[in-house]
Amino acid sequence: MKKTILRQYARLIARTGVNIQKGQEVFILAELDQPEFVTMLVDECYKCKAKKVIVDWNHQPIERLHIRYRSLTTLSKLENYEEARWQHYVDTIPCRIYLVSEDPDGLAGVDQEKMAKARQKKYPIIKRYRDQIENKYQWCIAAVPGAKWAKKLFPELRTSQAVEKLWEAILSTSRVDEDPVAAWDAHNRDLADRCAYLNSLSIRELHYRSSNGTDFTVGMIPQAQFCGGGETSLQGIFFNPNIPTEECFISPMRGKAEGIVYSTKPLSYEGQLIDRFWIRFHEGKAVEWDAEKNASLLTKLINMDEGSAYLGECALVPFNSPINETGLLFYNTLFDENACCHLALGMGFADTIRGFETMTLDECRKLGVNDSMIHEDFMIGSADLSIDAVCADGKVVAIFRDGTWAF
Numbered sequence: 044m045k046k047t048i049l050r051q052y053a054r055l056i057a058r059t060g061v062n063i064q065k066g067q068e069v070f071i072l073a074e075l076d077q078p079e080f081v082t083m084l085v086d087e088c089y090k091c092k093a094k095k096v097i098v099d100w101n102h103q104p105i106e107r108l109h110i111r112y113r114s115l116t117t118l119s120k121l122e123n124y125e126e127a128r129w130q131h132y133v134d135t136i137p138c139r140i141y142l143v144s145e146d147p148d149g150l151a152g153v154d155q156e157k158m159a160k161a162r163q164k165k166y167p168i169i170k171r172y173r174d175q176i177e178n179k180y181q182w183c184i185a186a187v188p189g190a191k192w193a194k195k196l197f198p199e200l201r202t203s204q205a206v207e208k209l210w211e212a213i214l215s216t217s218r219v220d221e222d223p224v225a226a227w228d229a230h231n232r233d234l235a236d237r238c239a240y241l242n243s244l245s246i247r248e249l250h251y252r253s254s255n256g257t258d259f260t261v262g263m264i265p266q267a268q269f270c271g272g273g274e275t276s277l278q279g280i281f282f283n284p285n286i287p288t289e290e291c292f293i294s295p296m297r298g299k300a301e302g303i304v305y306s307t308k309p310l311s312y313e314g315q316l317i318d319r320f321w322i323r324f325h326e327g328k329a330v331e332w333d334a335e336k337n338a339s340l341l342t343k344l345i346n347m348d349e350g351s352a353y354l355g356e357c358a359l360v361p362f363n364s365p366i367n368e369t370g371l372l373f374y375n376t377l378f379d380e381n382a383c384c385h386l387a388l389g390m391g392f393a394d395t396i397r398g399f400e401t402m403t404l405d406e407c408r409k410l411g412v413n414d415s416m417i418h419e420d421f422m423i424g425s426a427d428l429s430i431d432a433v434c435a436d437g438k439v440v441a442i443f444r445d446g447t448w449a450f
Contacts, residue, residue: 148314170416393408
């Protein structure tokens with residue numbers, strides 16, 4: 044891939060993604076797959092006048108060894124220096140960039156029970172800090188190709204060719220064209236206009252139907268609103284948390300969901316794939332489910348904590364989105380969630396509540412925003428999906444027909 048195009052992408056992440064302000068610190072989390080691009084990104088961060096840029100490297104084979112050899116007690120402990128870093132986030136409110144490139148099957152076969160228990164034990168400590176920075180900092184998730192991820196998508200190609208092909212798919216769906224900043228400005232305006240129309244309807248509930256068996260109704264929080272594209276932090280800084288993104292999303296009312304939904308794409312979770320699954324909801328909670336692949340992992344996901352069986356997000360994405368039109372199944376949630384409509388189990392978003400800026404997190408959650416240690420998107424969009432909105436006045440409005448916008 045040409046360095047000039049990669050430089051445009053790095054600049055897009057630094058300036059349009061997290062929108063680094065002069066004097067801010069930046070933390071980047073990346074796999075070992077694209078060190079040259081990470082170096083380029085660090086350079087762009089400093090050109091935005093970042094005070095300091097810290098890169099944390101991750102590597103799935105090493106993560107597998109940690110899970111295998113460390114005791115559950117050791118895995119479950121948040122060390123003093125790790126807790127000090129969380130306090131540093133609270134004190135400085137840095138930008139955070141997550142570059143995903145991991146192998147979709149990279150943690151297959153690890154001890155799922157051990158992983159889940161370790162996360163559950165550490166979460167109460169992390170939550171104290173996470174709640175203090177919620178909605179205050181700029182963050183961005185973007186992608187770069189990993190060799191094994193690329194071979195998963197293009198097994199017939201040599202590794203170098205597969206990586207190049209994946210680069211092309213990432214850059215095209217991320218709108219890295221002649222003027223990516225202008226493209227993102229236009230895209231954000233389109234998403235904002237769609238959200239404005241949805242919010243004008245005063246939607247009470249959404250009803251999803253598809254020929255695959257999905258028949259599902261979910262209730263809305265009266266004070267909630269659809270959001271999409273870029274957002275503004277409590278520090279007053281506009282940023283784009285996902286590159287790419289195609290969704291208009293909202294946090295539904297905890298406890299208001301009935302019916303069954305069928306997945307239409309695999310879910311990549313903890314370095315493993317859950318595929319061909321369904322979930323039945325009653326009184327807002329997942330009460331029954333199954334999967335043809337990794338059903339036990341789906342069970343662990345749904346049972347992670349009290350809130351993980353409830354919904355935190357409903358996202359509307361047309362089936363003819365640029366990502367879906369590539370014809371690729373990315374095996375990566377960042378892309379697959381933006382290919383078609385999806386729901387998310389777990390944590391909801393306080394910033395979907397009107398006036399959240401003047402409210403506490405607890406106040407937003409009392410209105411019906413779900414709380415959980417997880418937030419996991421799963422895709423339910425199909426070519427024949429229909430969605431109707433039942434409005435506060437009882438009027439029914441078509442939102443989706445044949446998998447895409449009805450307006």
